[in-house]
Amino acid sequence: MTVDSPAKADIHQARLLVAAALILLFVSGFAALVYQVLWLRELGLLFGATAQAAATTIAVFFAGIAAGGWFWGRLASRFERPLLVFGLLELGVAATALLHFVLVDAYHALYPAIYAIAGDHLGLNTLFKGMLAFTVLFPPAFLMGGTLPMMGQHLIRQPQDLGRTGSLLYALNTLGGASGAFAAAFVLPLALGFVGAYLLAIGLDLLVGVAAIALVLSLGQLPAPASTQAPTDSSKTAPSASAALAPIKSGFRRGLVWWLAFLSGFLTLAVEVLWTRMFAQVLQNSVYTYAVVLILFLGALAIGASVANRLAARRLNPVAVTAGLLALSGVALATTPFSFHAVTGGLAYMGQDGGFVRYIISVFAHAGAVMLIPAILLGALFPFLLRALERDDVVPGKAIGRLVAANTVGAILGSLVAGFGLLSLIGLWPSILLMAGGYLVLAVVTIGLHPLRHRLAWAVACASLMVPLLVLDTGQLNRLQLAPGERVIELVEGAHATAAATERDGHRLIRVNNFYRLGGTGALDSERNQARIPLLVHPDPESVFFLGLGTGITAGAAGDFPVEVITICELLPEVIQLAERHFNEPARGLFDDERVRIRAEDGRNCLAGSRRQHDVIISDLFTPWRAGTGNLYTVEHYEIVKSRLAENGVFAQWLPLYQLSREEFETIARTINSVFPQVVLWRGDMYPKGPIVALIAYGEETTLPLEAVQANTQAMAAPGTDPDATLAALLRFYIGNIGESGLMEDGPVNTDNRPIIEYGAPRTQRGEDEWFVGMELARFYEALANALPPAQDPYLNGLNEAQRGYVTAGLSYYRYMVLLSEGHEQAAQVFLEDFLERTPFDFAPDPASDDNAPTGWEAGR
Template sequence: MPRLVLAATAGLFLLSGFAALVYQVLWVRELGLLFGNTAQAAALAIAIFFAGLAAGGWFWGRLAPRVRSPLKVFGLLELGVAATAVGHFVLIDLYHIIYPALNAAAGDTAWATTALRAGLGAIVLFPPAFLMGGTLPMMGQHLVRITGRLATTGTAVYALNTFGSALGALAAGFVLPPLLGFSGAYLLAIGLDLFVGLAAIGLAMGVVLAPTGTRPQEAAAEQPRNARSNTAAAASAGLPARLVALVAFVSGAATLGVEVLWTRLFAQVLQNSVYTYAVVLVAFLLALSLGSLTANALARLRAPAPRQLLLLVLAASGAVIAASPWAFHAVTGGLAYVGAGASWLEYLGAVSVVALLVMVLPGILLGITLPYLLRLMEAARPEPGEILGRLVAANTTGAIIGSLAAGFLLLPWLGVSGSLLVLAALYPALMLPLILREPIPWPHRVIYATPIVAAVAALIAFRTAGPAATTLNADERLLEVIEGTHATAAVIERGEHRLIRVNNFYTLGGTGALESERNQTLIPMMTHPEPRSVFYLGMGTGITAGTSLLFPVERVDVCELLPEVVELAERYFAPWNQGLFDDDRATVRAEDGHHCLRHADTDYDLIISDLFTPWKAGTGNLYTREHYETGRARLAEGGLFVQWLPLYQLTEKELGTIARTMDAVFPQVVMWRGDLFADGSIIALVGTEAGVTVDPDALVAHGRSLADNPALPEDLLQAVNLRFYAGNVSLSGLFDEAPLNTHDRPVVEYQAPRSQRLVQAGEETWMTGSRLGFLYQNLAEQVPPAEDPYLAALEDDAHGYVDAGRHYYFYNVLRMNERHDLAGAQLRQFLALTPFDQPPGDPEAPTTRSSWEEGR
């Protein structure tokens, strides 16, 4: 075969691996949107995909030796992948129509729900994955027929495909969704498969080989001299096929299990955006690709004997996996945040360096085992396509079991470090059957096996000896940490207060911010005349959701994504969440909030969406047009959809996109302040139907009821609440030019991580302080309170309470900037517009959220 044709064939296989990883990323995301963005949904999608690959590898591998032109069949398989992938668009749209009814029929039964999701997922994923599974055996059969070299050609083919997968992960994580949208990225992958298929068929027209095995003379030339000896050949051939399959199976289980656990380790020190997850995945795949290339080099060695070399690889693999928790802590400085203060490109560079330092050496060793098994099988002269198919089937089946066991069994049971030690023990355990089949006397086998048994026992015995799962500041005390299926969550005590921290750096709330967390319920609830049913998307400590139970509500539904957080909130925050877990009116579910809301069996007077970290992977889906359409469809007449936003984590770009997206769905969107802090502010965007207004009588009635004081003056109660109103977003037109955020083009998910790093590097600022004050001013200028239809039910004097809140905000901004002369003027205007003799609370209280929480 001419070198140019061989290079073109290799290039097609690289593109095949590229497209396959793009598909995988997009399928997992799409099924997450359909079934819920939970660890179980992601694991189910990956398991179905891998099952298809395993079945396809086994089936097409058996067929490969009987095919006259494997390259042509490879091309047809690629065309089949493209054809079945096109069906994704029809099926997914159909699923969104029929799934609500099917899900309701399944009810709350876990097995029925899982079976439903598995069945629907399999219809979408299994056919293309089954066809993908045949591409490696067919390409291997074709190239090995050409070269006559099973080990070196097979390992090279595997390395090439894995490298293509790494490139696909890089493109799917960084380039394609922002550039083309997810639909465009999916169509690109289909287009690549069509090109690869047609090109392969074209190349196959000039390369037709008889369906025989490898060329005997070239296969013999491939063998090292010692491998060509009868003794070595017999030794290699003496390794039973079942034992080889067992090695492939355990290798797949350990490799994918380790990947799951390493991903959790990296979650403790990274931004956890789509970009950082992509960096970790790319680094892992590159390491596996390098492992295949290493196996290629090892296959050329004359000594040591293949089985002895495999034993060395297994021993080294177990050692580096066992050491990886301590290595990770050493590289990250004891779970310190990677790249703190770095700009965007500097941050990506820092993450890449850490990922490579942690994973390259172990990943190379893990990546050697599977392809090097071809060297052990070479002396038996097997058909290349068949052996590749069998090995991939066994390895992928192991990968399914390993990933599920690591994420859902080992991790909650032993934590990350203990789980890694148990997986490390698999490698020396795998050495035992190999040693026991060595052609040496039994006493020698026992001698060699004894330290291996001791190593396995030691790794399992010391499974609880790993480094700490989370870090603490000097003034903090750990009450409990849970390393669960979704996250590592901890309850931490700081002075008199408690907080929940997720993945080492993300605080979900605590008793130090009690008033602010309660405001997230009080402010919207006070404006509704008769709130009876409330839905909370996100829970944290439960303080916000529990506040609703102070009102005469009939139903409170709470959906929190992280079951670890639900468990800790119930155990440690009962004194502050108003009996949320005991009140018959409240139901708390550990489930994806969007999925929970979409399939709710009732409409709600209020839907309150909690504060989320905007740059975290998956969070952007909660700011999309589709999500807000779901929310609007679930509102009762006169209902309010309340989206709380952490302005200390958003720039003007992200805020504009979210506001513009909500405005595209709701006829009316207004803004409320969650506090009057100069820094660290939160706001609520409230979406309603047209004609909904603030009810001044509701403000008074709710205020008197909560205070248990029917004599409280009306003007006082209205002023206390209306000072938090910021303005009418819909009529202001301030965000009309911002881009929409959709499932197909999730602007926030890809923009917020960059903004976070720019702020950390001092190149951008959050939407707080003076910048937020100017937004408040612009809202008031574009739609003055007296002209705001949302405030139409208020008396004229009450409009001044809205202006007063803006003046008090500027008072805090000026105090923060030590402009006390100007601050005094703002305070006087606040007092002039309200019935207060002095501001509610202490006028000398801290002006920023962080200092206020520390002071408490």
Template sequence: MTRTHSPRHIAALGALFTLSGAAALIYQVLWVRELGLLFGSTAQAAALTIAIFFTGIALGGWLFGRVSGRLARPLRAFGWVEAGVAATALGHFLVADAYFTLYPALYAMIGGIPVLETALKAGVAGTILLPSAILMGGTLPLMGQHVIRAQDSLGRMGSALYALNTAGGAMGALAAGFFLPIWLGFSGAYLLAVGFDLVVGLSALFLARRALPVVAQNCQPRVAIPARLWIIAFASGFATLAVEVIWTRAFAQVLQNSVYTYALVLTVFLLALSLGAGLANGLNRTALRPDAVLTGLLLAAAAVVAATPHLFHHLTGGLGYLGGRADFAGYVWEVGRVAVLTMLIPGTILGAVLPYLLRLMEGGAPGAVLGRLIAVNTTGAIFGALAGGFVLLPMVGAWKGLWLMGAVYAVLVLALWQPSDGWGARIARFAGLAGVVVLLAGQPGLQAARLNTAEELLAFREGASAHVAVVAREESKFIRVNNFYTLGGSGALVPERNQTMIPLLTHPSPREIFFLGLGTGISAGAGLFANPDRVTVCELLPDVIDFARDWFGPYVNGLFDDPRVTIHPEDGRQCLARSRATYDMIIADLFTPWRAGVGNVYTAEHYRLAASRLNAGGAYVQWMPLYQVSRREFEIVANTMVQAFPEVTIWRGDLYPERSIVALVGRKTPAPLDPATLAAQWRAMTGSDEPDDVLSARALKFYAGNAASGLFADAPVNTDDLPLIEYLAPRTHRAVIAGRANWLTGPERDRFYTDLLDALPPGSDPHLALLTPAQRNLARAGAVYAEWRGLRTRNDLRAGALWQDFLALTPSHARDPDSPAGQVAIGGMAFGEGAD
């Protein structure tokens, strides 16, 4: 008679295995983020990280599955393996720091050779990930070998273990995405996961002292398992991960795309897989024929995956932005609701296939079967994740990709065919298959891009990284990413050029210019007005580069044809990190602060890296969209820049009445602003023949203030380890939409400009030391003019008095003599004030 474990023992092991799953997903989330800092936040880098992590899991399942059957006390081995995960995970800190230091030198040896670059990244990621991942892969076969005591309980107990571990993974993903990094920092969250594994390992070792040893019948030779079951295990892993990749992309079209929304979608998917394992556990307890149940699961999977595009379109109102006017809590609830309705039932069915296979594999050593199953399924998952992101999305798109994966599940029914099948089983199987094929073949077309009224789609591509479109509206065209993020357009020619030309006014001879972000290419193209020796541009999305080249040629000043220009389809931070090249000006484009990964360019580590890449007298320019940040986020970024640059000045990018942008300009060596340089650079870039005092006066109206005022000194610092912007900005975004907070627009912006100048008046500003009193007044005149335009737009009666203040601050030569109102003369080739 087989001796079984006590219920208390089983419950304790279940809790430990759930905690182990939570730790594994915390590691995975943090590893993807950490290697994104090293390799860049690209789809290729993320895919490489996931592929290597899954490779480790597959290797661990295969290796430990082979040896588990020879162990008398596999629970003790499980405890040591968990302790080993904790130990090897700690080594991440040493290895990662070493690679961050060595990576530029290693890249210098092989840079420019894509195969060698990929090999280098794989070597780095493998060193960091594989030791821990291999050990993680061994946990299920070792635990299964200990827990499963009867030959006919593999299906029931194995699916239960799989459900608990995956449920723990869902909790870990949720914690790592929503709470731990902002509570503990990434290092603290990582150490917490290490602590979880250590607790699991030590507890297992303690329980193993009194646990029942494995009985002899559990150590019998491996029973031959039909090849068709391994084919289904591989193909289900392939299709499930491909579907998950495509679902994630579909949600990117309707979400804020912050760390929170990504974590929520991942959590719901893992929860569905856990419920699927629970469903398999229930089915394993029935007397139904296993091949009939598996046939039903595969056909149901095919049907629900194929139906997902229509369901998603219905739930999102045709790819409409989710959340309405809800605050952050309401927004998370709405995203969770749609994610559950879209993925929970399909994901549960997909998640039932793998653990139900255990019912048909009973008879051999549990650990060996579980280990091999994990190895085969995870190998399929590696190829599925890569195929979903780099084959299906670019070649057929999201919706057809889902229908193809539905077809994969339907075709797998054929793998269950056996010569011994009766006619009833054959007819039922092929009738179900035919019905699913008809369903797949009859799918109507669905839109992949959402257009607003009076918009025309000029070009569209579902790339490996994002959906990218070129859209026309009236006389202008612009690039849009994932339906709701506009990267700029021809209608904003003047302000986009200003993003380059205003900072270039402050440098006497900008020979080497680096652009962090391309967008339409208008801003980078404006850099050629300064006649530099070299322009380097790094753009995260390759499709954006293609569309900018194809559709914005007339607006980019020959950017794509100039031999001085080099454009890299890479993450901008990685471009700076991997090369020792230095620059006179590094200009960071406008970025949406709440998007996942964007916070990496607002950290102290990034600013220190950028400072190390500046030539003497060089400057780093961080553009900030005041219509997308609150004062809190702006002050965090400003104080963070101050940690890397002894001098940080602030410049307006426009004199709009409302939606303004400003530049934080950081220099390693403080130096007073030279009015002669302003005039010379304005003349060089625009061809103006006006006097120096006129040109310098025009430029000085864009000067907003100096961070040396101490206005931002109490703000916290944004770091890679404590990513405040990445976690605070999404909440602010929803608070503004709900009417509970404000961006730095309108009166908020005007108050900010005033506070900045009052904290360090122009007369005391060391950056303005070379200016005359009249010239210093122009900084305040620019702020007054911007506020006047806002009041005039809002029909505020105070506008008249404010205009008189502006005239008092502005010398006559800085006014337009042809205007009866004597308004400011901003004009010129690129320095326009913009329309109201």
């Protein structure tokens, strides 16, 4: 950025304008990534957390950037004061971003009608979602796309400064984006809420726009280049810095530059998609760890742009440098599967020890060791291409805009091809090597199309780098880390996840992204209880809705009841495939049942669009700290659930207490109770260290339908079973009345705007709080029983004294299990004796069992 001025005051003014403009561009990049992160999250709530929905959102956003870069770049040279136009564009971004609130509200109102039209038609459904995404995202993205070309037009005063200054602008804008991504993930949502964070981004754009306009009005435009001014004595006697850096004639084919920009965007975004899947195999996969990968990627691109800036300043041959960057990118990228495998110890879970902060630092360190150098090289290529465009008649804004447009269009296609094509067709490791080969091919083509000195030697050198790609054996790399004795039955790599059905000790289970387990045949009773208990306490269930499929064992248990319709929404189609192929038998023929309808769709989105009323809605055990699952524990979601319940309907929210702190459990319970007037608590098993519970909610105050429950439990039991025994077997799982106890009245609730669970649970998972299990859970059960004893519980009004005693027996049995697990056998015996006294059938617990749950109603099945 050379400024030739005859007066020191003009030089000072020019430097002030340059510094201020650079700061404004950084802040603009910061706000843009805050928008992008929040838009992805908000539209994910509307469209569902599916890969197609995310791809639609990103594609529309990038399309707006591309169109804006091309359009505003063409107009840049027509404006005498491009910084003023930059400011107006920023004001336009803020104004159009405000439309988000209006359009989202309108979509909420229209979605049921849209869903009724689109239904199961994926193409039509995607079209509707794309239209909304276009309406919400395209206008601000289109204006954002013009900011970099306008700033380039403002600051680049000489043709030979295009590469050097343009790469600096790109670096600062990208660094601002990385900072915005960090703030949007780690700071803003909990500090301000999502609405507050969005308004902050709007405020920043307003500030940038007003500041840019004020700069122009107060300080004017940068001085014109020296060549357009009358020469001074000093200019006659000493060459200017710009003259010393006169452009060289490289003979770079102009058309190839645009193709390289396009293919660079294609390969770079494809690599980002592949790396994101790669790290998903070893990370917590919370909002924080996904952000770490994005922040590192953006930060590396910014460093790469800084490298391009230094290369452009040295006035090296652009053909040679471009070919070198392409070749080095290919080689570095080809090493990432192997370096990732080495750093993670063969896909071991990353950062096993330490608290949350230490874990995040560990993720940054390990991810940086794998991707930093390759990403820097990838990031250097695009901004350096500006150096190849330097010529006497170059228009800076137009050149930057066209290059941004070509690169961004490539990015859209690259992300789609990698996410929806390559992962499913050839898998993760071969896809990464294919991208590496693409860079090496481009290096050879670049050299072959230009009269570069020693061209043959360059081409041979770059081509020889492809040899390792032919001998690298990714077959030696793990695709899954197995436990001792575990074997893979089938592994599926798809657009949504990498999923596997495995077997160990005769039991089958499904894994998603290596470590996330969806359950299996090793805990059949516990999984079936998740359907049985909600169905048993409904007087006459006809329609059942499941949020989540997993192995299908839970939903399969519903087939034992005389229901008419079973609807299941499962986010991951890969899971549906594996469950149908390998779990149909333990799922009691679920996939052959004509009553069953399974949709590969986000559960919340599926429920919101359905017009059918359901007697029972059952929400699966969703891991609370995983990104995208926190929205299944919010007020807004529970309001959707309540609106889809039929009269006397039952909603069961199952919770894995071994993945929640007491505070988080109470937040979820309080959140449900803020929507449903009656909430009661049931156990799903008797595990002391891995318990699950159900918050069963009703749309109106009610009592346990004793007559229907007795009939239901008796129907589940073997012929001749004592009716009291079957009723006792069920009531031992009842814990207490959350809504009437008064224990959950104070404290926050979880909302879409203030997602306490999604942002708090990952910290708990890293050891900052204790899980809500064992003795602490037993004490909570006691406190609940003391606050509202079974004899005073309005939900149990229809029970006699002996039947209420079955509830107390369940509490005693759980105390027994906890004390036994902690080695207090003598104290445990007291509670076992109390349990046996209240039990209407003989039961002898097995000390070697972890569960020992007395479940008489399914005897003989």
